[in-house]
Amino acid sequence: GKGKYIAISGLVFKHFNPERHVIPAGVPPASWTHYVSLDAGFSNPTAVLWHAVEPGTGRVVTYHEHYRSEWTTEQHAKVIVEYNDYLRDTFGIVPFLHIADPAIKQRQQTTGHSIQIEYANNGVYFALGKQRDVMAGLDKMNNYHRLYKWFLTEDCPNFIREKRMYKKAQYSTSKTREANNKKE
Numbered sequence: 001g002k003g004k005y006i007a008i009s010g011l012v013f014k015h016f017n018p019e020r021h022v023i024p025a026g027v028p029p030a031s032w033t034h035y036v037s038l039d040a041g042f043s044n045p046t047a048v049l050w051h052a053v054e055p056g057t058g059r060v061v062t063y064h065e066h067y068r069s070e071w072t073t074e075q076h077a078k079v080i081v082e083y084n085d086y087l088r089d090t091f092g093i094v095p096f097l098h099i100a101d102p103a104i105k106q107r108q109q110t111t112g113h114s115i116q117i118e119y120a121n122n123g124v125y126f127a128l129g130k131q132r133d134v135m136a137g138l139d140k141m142n143n144y145h146r147l148y149k150w151f152l153t154e155d156c157p158n159f160i161r162e163k164r165m166y167k168k169a170q171y172s173t174s175k176t177r178e179a180n181n182k183k184e
Helices: 002-013 073-091 115-121 131-146 157-180
Strands: 033-039 046-053 060-068 097-100 150-153
Touching: 033 073, 046 073, 046 157, 060 073, 060 157, 073 115, 131 150, 150 157
Parallel strands: 033 097, 060 150
Antiparallel strands: 033 046, 046 060
Protein backbone atom coordinates (compact mmCIF):
# COMPACT_ATOMS: atom_id res chain seq x y z
CA GLY A 1 0.00 0.00 0.00
CA LYS A 2 0.82 3.64 -0.28
CA GLY A 3 1.17 4.29 3.47
CA LYS A 4 4.05 1.86 3.82
CA TYR A 5 5.90 3.52 0.92
CA ILE A 6 5.49 6.97 2.48
CA ALA A 7 6.74 5.74 5.87
CA ILE A 8 9.84 4.23 4.27
CA SER A 9 10.40 7.31 2.10
CA GLY A 10 9.96 9.55 5.13
CA LEU A 11 12.97 7.87 6.68
CA VAL A 12 14.96 8.43 3.52
CA PHE A 13 14.23 12.07 3.03
CA LYS A 14 14.26 13.52 6.55
CA HIS A 15 17.59 15.26 5.80
CA PHE A 16 16.46 16.57 2.39
CA ASN A 17 16.63 20.37 2.22
CA PRO A 18 15.66 21.91 -1.16
CA GLU A 19 17.74 25.06 -0.48
CA ARG A 20 20.89 22.98 -0.05
CA HIS A 21 20.28 19.84 -2.09
CA VAL A 22 18.76 21.29 -5.28
CA ILE A 23 21.34 22.66 -7.74
CA PRO A 24 21.08 24.28 -11.18
CA ALA A 25 20.27 22.07 -14.18
CA GLY A 26 23.17 20.50 -16.01
CA VAL A 27 24.75 17.19 -16.98
CA PRO A 28 27.75 16.07 -14.89
CA PRO A 29 30.99 15.32 -16.80
CA ALA A 30 31.50 12.10 -18.77
CA SER A 31 34.36 11.24 -16.37
CA TRP A 32 31.76 10.63 -13.64
CA THR A 33 30.01 7.23 -13.33
CA HIS A 34 26.52 7.53 -14.82
CA TYR A 35 23.59 5.19 -14.16
CA VAL A 36 19.82 5.05 -14.59
CA SER A 37 17.20 3.89 -12.06
CA LEU A 38 13.61 2.81 -12.71
CA ASP A 39 10.57 2.67 -10.46
CA ALA A 40 7.87 1.18 -12.69
CA GLY A 41 4.21 2.07 -12.36
CA PHE A 42 1.08 2.43 -14.47
CA SER A 43 -1.58 4.29 -12.43
CA ASN A 44 1.23 5.52 -10.20
CA PRO A 45 3.85 7.20 -12.39
CA THR A 46 6.84 5.35 -13.77
CA ALA A 47 9.88 7.30 -12.61
CA VAL A 48 13.19 7.04 -14.44
CA LEU A 49 16.14 8.95 -12.98
CA TRP A 50 19.61 9.63 -14.38
CA HIS A 51 22.38 9.85 -11.77
CA ALA A 52 26.13 10.46 -11.81
CA VAL A 53 28.74 9.69 -9.14
CA GLU A 54 31.79 11.93 -8.89
CA PRO A 55 35.07 9.98 -8.79
CA GLY A 56 37.03 10.45 -5.57
CA THR A 57 34.28 12.19 -3.57
CA GLY A 58 31.44 9.72 -4.19
CA ARG A 59 29.10 12.73 -4.50
CA VAL A 60 25.88 11.82 -6.35
CA VAL A 61 23.95 14.16 -8.65
CA THR A 62 20.51 13.15 -9.93
CA TYR A 63 20.33 15.29 -13.06
CA HIS A 64 17.41 14.18 -15.23
CA GLU A 65 14.00 12.54 -14.79
CA HIS A 66 11.29 10.95 -16.89
CA TYR A 67 8.05 10.77 -14.92
CA ARG A 68 4.80 9.61 -16.49
CA SER A 69 1.58 7.71 -15.67
CA GLU A 70 -0.43 5.40 -17.94
CA TRP A 71 2.23 4.82 -20.59
CA THR A 72 3.28 1.45 -21.96
CA THR A 73 6.71 -0.03 -21.29
CA GLU A 74 7.43 0.53 -25.00
CA GLN A 75 6.70 4.26 -24.67
CA HIS A 76 8.94 4.61 -21.58
CA ALA A 77 11.73 2.58 -23.24
CA LYS A 78 11.65 4.91 -26.28
CA VAL A 79 12.18 7.96 -24.02
CA ILE A 80 15.04 6.22 -22.15
CA VAL A 81 16.76 5.18 -25.38
CA GLU A 82 16.35 8.70 -26.85
CA TYR A 83 17.81 10.42 -23.76
CA ASN A 84 20.67 7.91 -23.57
CA ASP A 85 21.40 8.55 -27.29
CA TYR A 86 21.40 12.31 -26.57
CA LEU A 87 23.84 11.81 -23.65
CA ARG A 88 26.13 9.66 -25.82
CA ASP A 89 26.01 11.93 -28.89
CA THR A 90 26.28 15.25 -27.00
CA PHE A 91 28.50 14.44 -24.01
CA GLY A 92 30.06 11.03 -24.75
CA ILE A 93 28.17 9.60 -21.75
CA VAL A 94 27.00 5.99 -21.72
CA PRO A 95 25.33 4.94 -18.44
CA PHE A 96 27.21 1.91 -17.07
CA LEU A 97 24.11 0.47 -15.38
CA HIS A 98 20.32 0.55 -15.58
CA ILE A 99 18.85 -0.69 -12.30
CA ALA A 100 15.24 -1.31 -11.26
CA ASP A 101 13.05 -2.49 -8.43
CA PRO A 102 13.06 -6.34 -8.49
CA ALA A 103 9.24 -6.31 -8.85
CA ILE A 104 9.73 -5.80 -12.63
CA LYS A 105 10.77 -9.45 -13.01
CA GLN A 106 7.23 -10.67 -12.20
CA ARG A 107 5.35 -11.92 -15.24
CA GLN A 108 2.29 -9.92 -16.30
CA GLN A 109 -1.05 -11.68 -16.61
CA THR A 110 -1.87 -9.92 -19.89
CA THR A 111 1.34 -10.70 -21.83
CA GLY A 112 2.99 -13.55 -19.94
CA HIS A 113 6.19 -11.44 -20.02
CA SER A 114 7.79 -9.49 -17.23
CA ILE A 115 8.25 -5.69 -17.41
CA GLN A 116 11.99 -6.44 -17.40
CA ILE A 117 11.62 -8.52 -20.60
CA GLU A 118 9.38 -5.87 -22.18
CA TYR A 119 12.13 -3.25 -21.59
CA ALA A 120 14.79 -5.62 -22.96
CA ASN A 121 12.65 -6.21 -26.08
CA ASN A 122 12.73 -2.41 -26.50
CA GLY A 123 16.49 -2.06 -26.08
CA VAL A 124 16.78 -1.19 -22.37
CA TYR A 125 18.39 -3.78 -20.10
CA PHE A 126 17.66 -3.39 -16.39
CA ALA A 127 19.56 -5.14 -13.64
CA LEU A 128 17.50 -5.81 -10.50
CA GLY A 129 18.14 -4.15 -7.16
CA LYS A 130 18.07 -6.40 -4.11
CA GLN A 131 14.82 -6.11 -2.08
CA ARG A 132 16.42 -7.26 1.19
CA ASP A 133 18.83 -4.34 1.06
CA VAL A 134 16.04 -1.73 1.03
CA MET A 135 16.47 -0.54 4.64
CA ALA A 136 20.27 -0.41 4.32
CA GLY A 137 19.84 1.52 1.07
CA LEU A 138 17.45 4.00 2.69
CA ASP A 139 19.88 4.61 5.56
CA LYS A 140 22.65 5.19 3.02
CA MET A 141 20.54 7.67 1.02
CA ASN A 142 19.58 9.55 4.17
CA ASN A 143 23.25 9.79 5.13
CA TYR A 144 24.06 11.08 1.64
CA HIS A 145 21.67 14.02 2.21
CA ARG A 146 22.94 14.58 5.75
CA LEU A 147 26.56 14.64 4.56
CA TYR A 148 25.73 16.76 1.47
CA LYS A 149 26.77 13.99 -0.91
CA TRP A 150 23.51 13.73 -2.89
CA PHE A 151 22.15 16.59 -4.98
CA LEU A 152 19.26 16.94 -7.44
CA THR A 153 19.19 19.37 -10.33
CA GLU A 154 16.23 21.61 -11.10
CA ASP A 155 15.60 19.26 -14.06
CA CYS A 156 13.96 16.83 -11.59
CA PRO A 157 10.86 18.76 -10.36
CA ASN A 158 8.75 15.63 -9.74
CA PHE A 159 11.48 13.90 -7.71
CA ILE A 160 12.03 17.12 -5.72
CA ARG A 161 8.28 17.43 -5.08
CA GLU A 162 8.07 13.79 -3.94
CA LYS A 163 11.01 14.20 -1.58
CA ARG A 164 9.34 17.28 -0.05
CA MET A 165 5.99 15.46 0.17
CA TYR A 166 7.42 12.33 1.80
CA LYS A 167 9.36 14.42 4.26
CA LYS A 168 6.08 16.16 5.22
CA ALA A 169 4.16 12.86 5.28
CA GLN A 170 6.74 11.39 7.63
CA TYR A 171 6.54 14.50 9.85
CA SER A 172 2.73 14.47 9.99
CA THR A 173 2.77 10.71 10.75
CA SER A 174 5.06 11.25 13.74
CA LYS A 175 2.92 14.24 14.90
CA THR A 176 -0.20 12.03 14.67
CA ARG A 177 1.58 9.27 16.58
CA GLU A 178 2.61 11.77 19.29
CA ALA A 179 -0.94 13.13 19.58
CA ASN A 180 -2.38 9.61 19.83
CA ASN A 181 0.14 8.56 22.49
CA LYS A 182 -0.52 11.49 24.85
CA LYS A 183 -2.75 9.34 27.09
CA GLU A 184 0.05 6.85 27.78
